[in-house]
Amino acid sequence: MRLKPFVTVAGLAAVVTATSVSAAVPATDAAAEAVADAVGGGTAYILNTLLFLIGGFLVMWMAAGFAMLEAGLVRSKNTSTQCLKNIGLYSIAGLMFWVIGYNIAYPGFGDDSLGLFGMAGGPYGMQGVGEADLDTGYSVASDWFFQMVFCATTASIVSGTVAERVKIVPFFIFVTVLTGIIYPVVVSWEWGGGYLDSVWGFSDFAGSTLVHSTGGWAALVGALIIGSRAGRYGADGKVNVFPGSNIPLATLGTFILWLGWFGFNGASQLAMGTVGDASDVSKIFVNTNMAAAGGVVVAIVLTQLRYKKADVTMALNGALAGLVSITAEPLAPSVGQSILIGGIGGAIVVFTVPLLDKLKIDDVVGAIPVHLVAGIWGTLIVAWTGDATFVGQLVGVLLTAVWVSAASAIVWLALKYTIGVRPTAEEEQIGLDQAEIGVEAYPEFARGT
8 A cells, every 4th residue: 555645735736736837838848747646645644545435335236246147147046045145245245344354354554553453452443544644645444345355255256156056144244254254364465565476576456456357265164165056066077057047137237346446446556646657547448348248259159160159248248357367457458458458358258167167166156267267367467467477477377376265165165064064955946035134036937936
């Protein structure tokens, strides 16, 4: 996190003067520099805080995107369960990041009085949350909120992969550990200034690895331990297709996620108090958008060539894979490079989805190709476009894989052999909406399917 200089009244006056002059005559380099330098302190504090808040509520809106995407791609008999899982995991993530996660992710950040469980020895928010601190350059509460919604995104990734065959209670217990401990530890290595950042120069601008691959590894381990949905794979190797219940809803979810990604990547600039910062945020928006567009087009073209029919679900995941791919470094690439990076992300989806089926790894929404594999790709390619080395990026990918996979396996296995993870065969057959929560999304159509 960077700190912004305090501005004086004279400095603010310089902004007004420079702005007035620029309206009458072309601005010189000196004038532009004066404007950039003058926008600091109170003005920068407001703009930086506003960036965190806008970015934060856009990323929070991604929770709705994940919910709608998953609700559209599961079968009708499990739709309400996915909605409950998504609003539940978002809430659990917020509580756990407040209780313990933030201080694991950012140990001792900003104040020597930080305790294990939060600011000034108590959970985050017990003291000083609403107070303005011009020394930081932004509202501390706005920063916490922005970091928290990233934490929730990680849990959303797991939800889609293990859909339709995991009970609510064990899933929520796993989310509690993931958001309170597993994810914050990964964050501490890079954004918290820890091992990967200080030793290897690892670079992950907005979280291709820290958020997306972390969620992807947790989802992969869960899919392996829980197993596939009943009837998904035949004894002869046949893959039985379980069509999603609502493709328009899944498409809406994808567009919501695409919109939210501008907050995800754009606000990760962490500052908008200078002309340079504002320009960088604008460039991040463009690169983010074009990477997603590249992913969609490549997915459509490849499915048309390979299957003689374009696949809408592949196109939706192509957009998301393009977004994940550019997330590790959305500022440094040119627009052309961003399209290429996102396009390769779209190709990853087209080739990885059938590979998972050959391995009998049941990923309901395609989150493993989108978030894990495209996340790895996006992290490694930073060595080409950004200020990082391939070795440093690879170390970050591998260390994250080992920690998240091992920790997730311990939790999933502990749940499996204690309270159990899967519903009974009969419950899975009638659907979790009836078996788990008693509220069906489509009662006229889902019963008995």
